[in-house]
Amino acid sequence: MxxxxxxxxxxxxxxxxxxxxxxxxxxxxxxxxxxxxxxxxxxxxxxxxxxxxxxxxxxxxxxxxxxxxxxxxxxxxxxxxxxxxxxxxxxxxxxxxxxxxxxxxxxxxxxxxxxxxxxxxxxxxxxxxxxxxxxxxxxxxxxMRVTEKSGLAGSLLCTGFPLWYPSDNSTYFDMMRTIVAEGANIRRCGAAALDLAWVACGRIDGFWEMGLKPWDIAAGILLIQEAGGIVTDFAGGGSSLETGDILTAGPTLQTQMYEAFFPYADQLPIRRP
Missing domain, CATH: 3.30.540.10 (Fructose-1,6-Bisphosphatase, subunit A, domain 1)
Structure with a gap:
């Protein structure tokens, strides 16, 4: 069809x-x-x-x-x-x-x-x-297509952090400090579905968050994939819909985000209680 x-x-x-x-x-x-x-x-x-x-x-x-x-x-x-x-x-x-x-x-x-x-x-x-x-x-x-950013410097990234479990915010802040040091800009807009739609249309270069629910990300995952982007969990696999952990951007930038966040892998996953 x-x-x-x-x-x-x-x-x-x-x-x-x-x-x-x-x-x-x-x-x-x-x-x-x-x-x-x-x-x-x-x-x-x-x-x-x-x-x-x-x-x-x-x-x-x-x-x-x-x-x-x-x-x-x-x-x-x-x-x-x-x-x-x-x-x-x-x-x-x-x-x-x-x-x-x-x-x-x-x-x-x-x-x-x-x-x-x-x-x-x-x-x-x-x-x-x-x-x-x-x-x-x-x-x-x-x-629409995702952007083709080649690196973190000058990129515009979006995220969310778990206000429902404030003690876990330290991991998010550490991750943000890491990529800000690489020259990335960060926004926190408060609606994951719309954040993902904006990645798909190129307004945002990349997005990451943990502990989301299927209804937060299901449509957005397909939008990004069909717009040429890469969607993985933080282990590099394809289980975002099951785990709620999502890391997405255009192919080159997504790889760089994955590498920047790899040192925090032992602190993940963060799960909604």
Missing amino acids: SYAMNAFLVDATAAARAAAAVILRKADQLSSLTIMSKGLNDFVSEVDHDAEREIVKILSQAYPGHSFLCEEAGYQGCCDSEFTWIIDPLDGTTNFLHGFPQFAVSIALLNFGCLECGVIYDPTRDELFTAVRGGGAALNGRP
């Missing part, structure tokens, strides 16, 4: 836009939202739940035999399905609750363990990042 005619992508896009409409309707009502804590510095609001239900409703109607792995509702649907939709209805909830315009909807489809398609939609900028396995990646329908 071609990229343009991929039915999965069409339906995932429709679901992402519907969820975004839910989010934007509530964006000017932040003071009246019901907000709950899932853990230290980890929040969920009624918007997350409402947006997630909208996504599942649309996709389950289109694909009643599929299963769903959702951030808020967990695993549901047909347990023996070859297809699983991985859904983050609002990545960057803390940003959203502060009126900080850096959040997105993320949807990916897993087929027998392979990422089939991915959609990340940024409702504040009306930017739709899409990818189909073997079919390339696009931003609002235009092909």
Whole structure:
């Protein structure tokens, strides 16, 4: 099936836009939202739940035999399905609750363990990042590629550090000091899905983080791979979706990041409790 005619992508896009409409309707009502804590510095609001239900409703109607792995509702649907939709209805909830315009909807489809398609939609900028396995990646329908940075000096990298487990931040700070000493610039934007989309389209040269969840990174992994980037865990393997540890950039820079972070391998992995 071609990229343009991929039915999965069409339906995932429709679901992402519907969820975004839910989010934007509530964006000017932040003071009246019901907000709950899932853990230290980890929040969920009624918007997350409402947006997630909208996504599942649309996709389950289109694909009643599929299963769903959702951030808020967990695993549901047909347990023996070859297809699983991985859904983050609002990545960057803390940003959203502060009126900080850096959040997105993320949807990916897993087929027998392979990422089939991915959609990340940024409702504040009306930017739709899409990818189909073997079919390339696009931003609002235009092909996108990762950057071809040859070294850490002058690169723009993004990360996140575990506010849910502050004692582990020392590892992150050590890693940051190492690459800053090599001339890299670092940002911490607070929405991993959107960070990965920005790597795929070339706004950010590379990204790393540990202890993420599948819904944070599934769509972004495919976007970057289809945009010519490399995605590994910190051992250089392909288990990011399982471990939540991700290190990604264009081929040359990714290798340099891996080498810079190798001395910290014995302090990893960091896992979300």
